[in-house]
Amino acid sequence: MGAACIIRRSAAESRGQPIPSILSLQSSPIREIVTAMWQPNRLEQERLEKLHGLEALGIEAYPARAARTHSAQQAIVDYTAAEFATPEGADIPAVLVTVCGRIRRANVKGKVSFLHIEDETGRIQLFLRVNDMDEAIYSLVKTKLVDVDDFVQATGTLMRTQAGEISVRVSDFKLLAKSLSPLPVIKQQKLDDGTIVEYGEFSDVEARYRQRYADLAVNREVREVFQKRARVLRALRQFFDEEGFLEVETPVLQPVYGGAAARPFVTHHNQLHQDLYLRISFELYLKRLLVGGLDAVYEIGRDFRNEGVSFKHNTEFTMLEFYKAYIDYTGVMELTERMCAHTCLAVTGSTQVEYLGQTLDFSKPWARYTVREAIRREAEIDYMEYPDAVSLEKAINELGETVPPGQTWGKLVEHLLGKFVEPKLIQPTFIIDYPRDISPFAKRVEYDDVHVERFEFYMAGMEMGNAFTELNDPRDQEQRFLDMARLYRTGDDDETPLDEDYLRAMRYGMPPNGGFGMGIDRLVMLLTNQRTIRDVLLYPHLREEK
RNA sequence: GGCCCCGUAGCUCAACGGCAGAGCAGUUGACUCUUAAUCAAUUGGUUGCAGGUUCAAAUCCUGCCGGGGUCACCA
Incomplete structure (x- = not known):
């Protein structure tokens, strides 16, 4: 709607015609859409009337500029320092500040009022006394033309109230932005020990996700989650930069998708008459770079998978992948352990973290089990005794498990792993050596023909990531593509399109290397103690609002 | 997609076949150091939407919309 409006305006302008005025809009269909959009409720109606009242007084409700000198936190730090530097009994030198923020609490009394304003650094109290300021300005607060939720600016000297709270003794006060829709009310009580109730x-x-702005404005701990999320990303980049990796960016829109087993989103480039896929992984583009002589690369970015959502799946999610020449999957495991310990320490100050009542410990070397060992222990079945899909499916059915018919042998092994092993892997754990037919980019193990050098790692019962000793033999890679095409039909989740350009790159020679992929959102969940991925995404995917 | 649960005032909730209510906030008034301020008075509803059953529906039934959980799916 907005776009249509803008196009009309610019078209008229380019023809040198007058821009339609608000009045002329009234007769157009756009006007109806605009008026239908917002129907103020009673509380909003009251605030609209206050806005009109302010404008009648000649007060600008949305001035363009503010003149902040101090954040709330900086004001408090400065005053505390001034107090500290002042000898007992002497007057504390005046600290003049101008602070800005949203009003979160108002205690309007008679000729004196208290407001708490909040900026990103915290809250600070404003102490307003009619004697200290222009009476007309004080009356904006007294008559409640200024509400809780409004953005304001206050100038004054710092002081402590009789109750001991550092406050701004306000001499000048200005509205910065009127709030028309009241935010949900949350009151805070600060206990003596400093904890906030x-x-x-x-x-x-639903309301919190759809209106994340209101959620953030009101729920302090939600802001903290996203501040921590930024620290996770910073810590990861710092780790890889210091390890000598090069951060790179590869295409989100890909003519051939690959590197993972997932259904992609499809889009279309009009001018090129070409279908494009939103990437489901970065893998094949990053490994091409090793051919190009970049020995260690990483990328942090968004993947898109056209699949169901759950507490640990979102349609788009943030992935970290890295590839390093001349290491195998044991080298990748060693890097993984250090990367996670480094990130946890940087974000939480410890290499242990509490997650949903359990302590996850990143400090020690992690346990390593082969897929076969883990399944033998937890499901009491040795899948090597059932060398084909038919007999393995029968053995699984005898455990009382039902599996979708027609699965490949490797998929059945994976089913056992997900069902019996994954939920039990609370502490960071590597599960290694996966079936070949579900791992088209991993190198064969040395001890048999059915396993590959691949690991997944788990924490808190969740799969966190996946890594291989990467296949670098172009003939083997081509055969894997062909095998996958034979095993999985077009449209199957596990369809792995043959990427001819990737094979061409590999034929030039790719150094042996280890590669790795991890869902960063899940790591953020663990480090921020959130039980669903939606709580670590600012705008989780929801159905369209109607 | 299957099954289960939820949708009531701005927010958080009650009422569970019989007059739709509370706290918070809002409004009016009082208050020159309050801090979940307090005191007094007071406004506020298409009970998600559409049908049905009933003398009577927020409540029971059906469908739809939205959300949550779970299973399937998701390397």
Whole structure:
């Protein structure tokens, strides 16, 4: 709607015609759409009237500029320092500040009022006394033309109230932005030990996700999750940069998708008359770079998978992949352990973290089990005794498990792993040596023909990532593509399209290398103690609102 | 996609076949150091939408919309 409006305007302008005025819009269909969009409720109606009241007084409700000198936190730091530097009994030198923020609490009394304003650094109290300021300005607060939720600016000197709270003794006060829709009310009580108790809540998950701005504005701990998320990304980049990796960016829109088993989103380039896929992984593009002589690369970015959502799956998610020449999957495991310990330490200050009541420990070397060992222990079945899909499926059925018919042998092994082993892997654990037919990019193990040098690692019962000793023999790789085409039909989740350009790259010679992929959102879940991926995504995918 | 649960005031919730309510916030008034401020008074509803059953529906039934959980699926 907005776009249509803009196009009309610019078209008219380019023809030198007058831009339609608001009045002329009234007769157009756009006007109806605009008026239908917002129907203020009673509370919003009251605020609209206050806005009109402010404008009647000649007060700008949305001024363009502010003149902040101090964040809330900096003001408090400065005053505390001034107090500290002042001898007992002497006057503390005046600290003049201008602070800005959203009003989160208002205690309007008679001729004196208290407001708490909040910026990203925290809250600070404003102490307003009619004697200290222009009476007309004080009356904006007194008559409540200024509400909780409004953005304001206050100038004054710092002081402590009789109750001991550092506050701004306000001499000048200005509205920065009027809030027309009230935010959910949450009250805070600060206990003597410094802990904050909150009363009232904004907890409806749908409303919180659809209106994340309101969620962030109101729920302090939600802001903290996303501040921590940024620290996770920073810590990961720092780790790989210091390890000598080069950060790269590869195409999101790919003519041939690959590197994982997932259904892609398809889109279309109009001018080139070409279908393109949103990437499901970075793998094949990153490994081409090793051919090009970049020995260690990593990418952090978004993947898209056209599949179901759950507490650990979102349609688009943030992936970390790295590839390093001249290491195998044991080298990747060693890097993985250090990377996770480094990130946990950087984000939480410890190499252990509490997740949903359990302590995850990243400090020690992680346990390593082969897929075969793990399944033998947890499901009491040795899949090597059932060398084909038919007999293995029968053995699984005898355990009381039902599996979709027609699965390949490797998929059946994977089913056992997911069902019996994965939920039990709470501490960081490597599961190594996977079936070949579900691992088209991994090199064969030395001890048999059915396994490959691949590991997945698990924490808190969740798969976190996947890594291989990467296949670098172009003949073997071509055979894998052909095998996958034979095993999985077009449209199957495990369809692996043959990427001829990738094979061409590999024929030039690819150094032996180890590669790795990890869902960063899941790591953020662990490090921020969130039980669903939606709580570590600012805008999780939801059905369209109607 | 299957099954289960949920949708009531701005927010959080009650009422579970018989007058739709509370707290918070909002509004009005009082208050020159409050801090979940307090005190007094007070406004506020198409009970997600559409049908049905009933003398009577927020409540029971059906469908739809949205959300959550779970199973399937998802390397």
